[in-house]
Amino acid sequence: MKLSREIKTGIIVVAGIAAFLFGLSYLKSSPLFENNKTFYAIYSDVGGLKPGTQVSINGFNVGNVTDIRFKDGTGKLLVTLTVTNDFEFSKSSIAELFDTGIIGGKGLQIVPVFDDAPKAQSGDTLQSKIKPGLTELVQQKLTPLQMKVEGAVSHADSLLMNVNQILDDPTKKQLQETIVSMNQLVKSFKTSADNLNVLLENNKTQLDSSLKNVNHITSNFSKLSDSLVSADLGRTLAEFQGTVSKLNGILAKIEQGEGSLGKLHKDDALYNNLAEASRELDLLLQDFRLNPKRYVNVSVFGKKQKEYTLPEDDPAEGENPNEPKENN
Template sequence: MKISKEVKTSVLVIAGIVLFIFGFNYLKGKNLLNSSRTYYTVYDNVEGLESSTPITINGLRVGKVISIGFKGDGSAHLLVEFTVDSDFEFSKNSKAELYETGLIGGKAIAVVPAFDGAPKAESGATLEGTIKPGLSELVNQRLTPLQEKVEKVTTSVNTAFTNLNDVFDEEAKAKMRKSIEDLDGVLISFKRTSDNLNNMLGDKESNLNKSLANVEHLSSNLSKVSDSLAQANLKSTINDLQSTLNNLNTMIAGINEGNGTMGKLMNDDSLYDNLEGATRQLEELLQDLKLNPKRYVHFSVFGKKAKQYDAEGNEIKDKQD
């Protein structure tokens, strides 16, 4: 069977069209022979993200970016289309995180899978887009507050110096210079004193060494004395003293309670009353002896009988008289 030129030409044209479509889509990142899933996400800024940029899940490349363009709703948001060639399934609540691929620039998208029991993300679904702060953004976040603080400190220092210049007039500045000169003189004097002290210590070094040796010898003797005191039978002496004190306390307690001769003497009021009565009678006797000595002392040359008196001082006459 002979094929006509028209058929051959038609076949070539159709094959060319098919190859053109396949090649064009391949260059755009689409593989018409591969059953990959297509997803979309939206960002405010995708600086550094380009077509054919890898799509990763936990660091593993599973697809690539197909196209980047405006969303078309007048919001200036950017719509990113990407494919996932892997059969790995994840929830529709998963996120598409935009991150930096290195220090020299460039960005990629990482699918952060969610396993929350929600329906799986079907091809054509739109995932929530998030942006992971890069190194430059983290540095800016740290440096911006520091820069503000440095600017505030610089402003404060400038204000302080301005106020200082306003406060210190020429006379005050002259006084400050004079004070600094005086301080310099004090430092010079202090240095001289230090040198003299060093010289004096150098001359008296031998005496100081002897004094230190004597102090060391004295401390050694004190150590020996303390050892001797520690070895002495102080505990037995203290125990004997404590026992003596306890006996003394017992004796005093017995006296206070009226036990024994000393206790009765100290606590029996009758002895005091008897002594007081005897003393009073002795005083009366002495007084009567002074006033009436003849009652007690009788002297007779011829042996005359002495007169007798009663207790009241009346003369007792003999019945013969």
């Protein structure tokens, strides 16, 4: 069957229209014969997002951005996106913008939320969020650091100005003299160190002998400590403590007036009588030494005994033995 030119022309036009529609659908990544869901998200700035950008969930492509337009007079942008029906999520899910690389470009991903909210249906408006990119994060981190660096530089400038004001010509001269004196002091220390090294080298033998003696003394102290440990110091201390306790008991009884020492300590009359008896005994011994004839008389050939004459300096003169003595 031979087709006319008009029929051929119509077939070519229809095929061209069909090819155009399929090509447009491919370029926008929105297949014509698939049943997709359409969602909306509102942003204050899309950062260069373009129609046809793929939409992903957990890194897997599930749709495309089909349209971007101004929502109202405030300048906010309404982004239209299509998602396949293969994956369901709640209406609380978030449509998030993110950077696709260092050199720029934006991508869009849905952060699914699985809660008790109703399932997202075609035509719903999802919550929107803009994820900071690498450049923004770097700027956020560098901005405080930049401020600190600027402040440090400012302080350094002020410090240098103050140092310049302090370091006038007399001060610089004094610093130079101080440095020269420090150099001389270091040289003196070096000379002293050299002399000390020579001294140590010359007396190395004596030092070694002294160290050996110290080791010997330490050894002896160790042996002494072992001897003290083996001497049962605990029992000795316990016996000493018992002796001290007994001595304390005796002193307590003396303090209370018990026993001879206690009575002597408490009875003043007994003490005074003992003192008086001691004094009279001293006088008797002194008189016996000075006047032995008063107590011993030896008669040879029956010679009559001479009467005793009391000396003028008799220490017992003027005392009547029958008179009572007053206690002191």
